[in-house]
Amino acid sequence: MLIEKAEKLLNELFGYPSFRKGQQEVIEKVLAGKRVLGIMPTGGGKSLCYQIPSMLLDGVTVVISPLISLMKDQVDEVREAGVQATYINSSLSNNEVQQRLKHLQDGKYTLLYLAPERLENTFFRYQMRDVPVSLIAIDEAHCISQWGHDFRPSYLHIPDFLRFIGEKVGVLALTATATPQVADDIRAALTIKGEDQVKTGFKRTNLCFSVVKGQHKDTYLIDYLKKHKGQSGIVYATTRKEVERLYEQMRHENLRVEKYHGGMETEEKEAGQERFVHDDSDIMIATNAFGMGINKSNVRFVLHAQMPRNIEAYYQEAGRAGRDGAKSECILLFSPGDVQTHQFLIEQSQLEHIRKEKEYNKLRQMINYCHTEDCLQRYILTYFGENSTEPCGMCLSCTDDRQETDVTIEAQKVLSCVKRMRERYGKTLVAQVLTGSSSEKLRKLGLHTLSTFGVMKEKSQKEVYQFIDFLLAHEYLYLPDGAYPVLKLTHKSAEVLRGQREVKRKEWMHAKDVTREHPLFEELKSVRRETAKKNQVPPYIIFSDQTLLDMCAFLPQKEEEMMQIKGVGAKKMEAYGEEFLKTLQSYKQSEHEMKKG
Template structure:
C-alpha cells in the first residue's frame, strides 16, 4: 500500500527536507495552486509557514524559484537556513563581489540553483531581467507584498514596478505573500502586481501564542524593566521606540541594569547596524532596542517578547511588529506602554509630514483605530482581528480577559472634563486640563487665570491618573480631538453627552494595572522538574556548540520548539528523532547523533542516580 508521501510529492518534500509531519491550514491548497502554474496572493500571519508556500513549489517545479525580498539581511538568513536543509539556495545582492555574483549567475543558467533571492532594485535592472530570461524559472515569489501599498507603513517604491514580472514572464506563476494587509491594501496589491487572476488565500490573523498587554505609562523604563525581569529574564526580545535618541538611551539604561541590550536605527553606520543585528540573531537572550527600521523579515524564531515604549503608527504596524515574537509557536508577549502624549506626538508627525492630504486623512483614521485598541474595554484580540475583517470570541489570554477592567458611570466626570476643555479655550493639553480639574494652581494655571474658572478643582474627587485615563477614553470615542499643537478640543460627537442625553462609562484606574494581567504569563518552557531543566540546558549547550562550529545562528541547528519535543519525547534512536517536527533528513544526518548522545548520556546518569 502506498504511503501518503509516495502519493503526494509535496508532502514528501515537507517531511524529508523540512522535517514537518503535515501541512497546516491553507498550505496544501496554496502549494497545489502554484505547483500547477497558478498565481496566488497569500495572507498568513508571521510564523504561519508562508515561506513553505513558495519553497516547496520551487523544489517541485522545473527550474529555479526567484524570491523578491526587501532586505539583504533577511535573504542572507533564509539562504543560510535553506542550505542547512540541503537546498541549493543563493542570493544576488550588493554584498557580493563581482566574482561571487558571476559564479551564482553561471550556476543559475546551469540549473544548479533551486531558490534565488533577489532585492527588488536588482531584479528590475535590465541585466538581471535579461539573465532571468535566459534561465529556467520555476516561479516568482514576492515576499512582504504589502510594501507595494502607498497607504502602508512599509512602502517601497520599487515594489510598484514588479508588475513587469507578469509582462516579461507571462507563463511563470507568481505568488505574493504578506503577514498583514487590510482590505484596501489587498486590493492595491492585486492591482499593482497584476494579480487579478490569482487565487486569494487568507489564513486567520490570529496568533494565539501571543499575549497582548497595554499599560498606562507611569515611569515606562521602570515598567519595562519590571516586565522583563518578572517574565522574560534571559529571553530574547525587541523594544521599539519612536526616536533614535530614545533607542540609544533605553539600550544604555537596560545595560546599566544588567540586561544584555543592543540598539539599532537607520542613523547608525552600516557596519554597526550589521554587527548588532548579527549579534541579536545569532545570540541568545539579547534585547534589541530599535526604531521601526529594525525587524522586517527577521527570521529569529525564539523572540519571546516585543515591547513598545511609544505608540506605533497604526494597527497594521503594531500587528507586524508584535508578530516578530513567538514565530516558533511558543508562548510570547506583546507589551505596550502608552499615554495621551503618544497620541499627540503621532498626530504632530502626521500633520508635519509632506504627504498629500488624502494620505494624511487615512493615517489619522488608522491612528484612531489604534487608539481604540489601546482603550479597548474588552478582549484585545477580538478587536485586533476584527480590524482585519476576522470575527472571533474572547481569547482568555490578553490583559483585558485575564483582568477585566472595573468600570463606573463617569457621565458627570466626562461632562466636567468637556466643560473644562471648552472654558479654557480648547487649546491646552491634558496636563494643564488636569491641573485645572484637580485644583492644582500651577504657574501656568495662574498666569492664564484658569484658577478662576468655574471648573477649577471641580474634579478633585478623582485621582490624577483617573482623569488622564478619562481624557484618553474621550479621545478614543471621538468626543474630543487633538489639534496640531497637542491641545484638546471638543468634537460634535460630545454634544449629546454635554446635554445629558447620553451616558459615559469609563474604566476605573487600578494601581496594579501594569502587573495584574501578567501574573499568569506562561513561560515558554515549563519544567516539570530540575531533571528536565538540566536536560534542557544540555540540549541548548549542544546546539550552541554546533552553531559555533557551523558559524550559523543557533536556531538554524534546531529551534526551541524542536528542542522542547526532544525534552518531552526523549528519543533513544535516530528513527525516533526523525519523527519530531523540524527534523528533516539533512539535519538528522548532520546533527541527530550529537543530540541523541546528549539525551542518552542524561538518561544513563539519571538511572545511576536512581
C-alpha cells in the same frame, strides 16, 4: 501528484508531519500555475509556500524581498534544508552578481532572493530573461500599496517586471499585514483574482499581548529584562538617540545587549545582528530599521519602549516574537508623549493632504488600542477586517482579575461637556473645561460659563485626558480625521447620557514574574548552542525552541521517536540528532534513578 511530493518534502526536509492552515491551498494554486495572494500571520509558514514549489517546478523561483540584511540568513537556512539557493542585492560586487547570474542561467540554483531595487536596472532585466524563471514570489507584498504602512516605491516596478518576464511565469504575493484595502491594492497591481486570495487569519495563538501604562519605563524595562535573562528578546525604540540611551543603560546593568539603527555603520550593525542571531547576546535594542530584518525564530519577547505610529507596524514588529510557535510576550509601554511625537512627525512630513489624514486616522486607532480594555488581540484582528467574536484568553485584558469600577457618572460628565461645547473642540480644551482651568483661552471663548465647567476639578487634566482616551477606545466618543480633530458623540454616548447604558473601567495592573524554564530545556539549549557553533549556523536553524520544548514533553529515546517530534526531519536527524538524543536518554535515566532512590 505534485501535492503528494510536496507533503513528502515537508516531512523529510523540514520535519513537519502536515501543512499548516492555508499552506496546502496556496501551494496547490501555485503548482497549478495561478497567480496567488497569501495573507498569513508572521510565523504562519509563508516561506514554505515558495520553498517547496521551488523544488518541484522546472526552473528558478525568484523571491523579491526588501530584507537585504536578512537574505544571507534566509539562504543559509534553506540550504540546510537541501534547497540550492542564492541571493542578489547591493551587498555584492558586479563580478559576484554576474557570476551568480551565470550559475542561475546554467541551472545551478533553484531559488533566488532578489532585492526590488534591482528591477529598476534595464540591463539586469534583460539578463534575467536568460534565467528559466518558473515562479516569482513577492515577500512583504503590502509594500506595493500606497495605503500600506511600509510602502516602497521600488515595489512599483514589480508589475512591469512581471510583464517583461512573461505571462506564463507563476506569481505568489505574500504578506502578514494587509487591511482589506491593502489586499485589494495588491491584487489589482499583480492581476490576482479574488478567488485566488488565501487568507488564513491574522491570529497568533502563542502570543500574549499587553499594554503597560502609568509606570516608569526604564524601571519596568530593567526589571523585565533581568527577570527574563537568558531569553532572546527585542526592545523597539522610536529614535536612534533613544536606542543609544537604552543600550548604554542596559549595558550598565550587565545585560547581554546589542543595538541597531540607521545611523550605525553597516559592519557594526551586521556584527551586532550576527551575535544576536547566534545567541551570543540576549537582547536587541533597535529602531524600526530592524522591523523586518530578523529571521530568528526563538525570540521570546518583543517590548516597545514607545508606541508605534500604526497597528500594521506594531503587529509586524511584535510578530517577530514566537515564530517557532512557542509562547511569547508582546508588551507595549505607553505614555502620552508618544502621541505628540507621532503627531509632530506626520505634520512635518511631505505627504499629500489625503495621506496625512489617513496617517492621523491610523495613529488614532493605535492610541485606542493602548486604551481599550477589551481583548487586545481581538482589537487587532478587527482592524485587519476579521470579525472575531471570541476573546483570545491570553492577553492582559483577558487574563487580569481586576475589579471593574462603575464610571458612568464620570462618563456622563465628559459626554455632557462635549455636548455643551457643541462638539467643536478637541481633547485638551474639553479636559480644561472639566477641571476648571484658569486658561485665558477658555475665558475668551466663553467656555468658563458652561454648567460643566469644573465638574471634575478634583482630578488633574492628565487624568481627565486619559479618561477621554478610554471613552474614545470604547467608542463613547470619536475623532474625525485631521490634524486637529474635535470630539464627537456616538450612538453609545447618547445611551449613556439617557441612563440606558453603564460604563465600567478596570484599575491599573502590575507586571508579573516569569516562570522558570524546564531544566532539560536549558540543557538542550546548551547542546543546540554548541552544535550551532560547530556547524557555524544560528542556533534556531538547528532546532526551534518549540521543537526543544516538545522534546522535553515527550522525551524521545530512539531515533524513530525523535522523528515524530515536529521540526525534526530526516536530514536534521542525520546532521544533528545524535547529541540531542544522548542528552534526552541521559535525562530519562537520571529521572528513573531518582524515582528508584
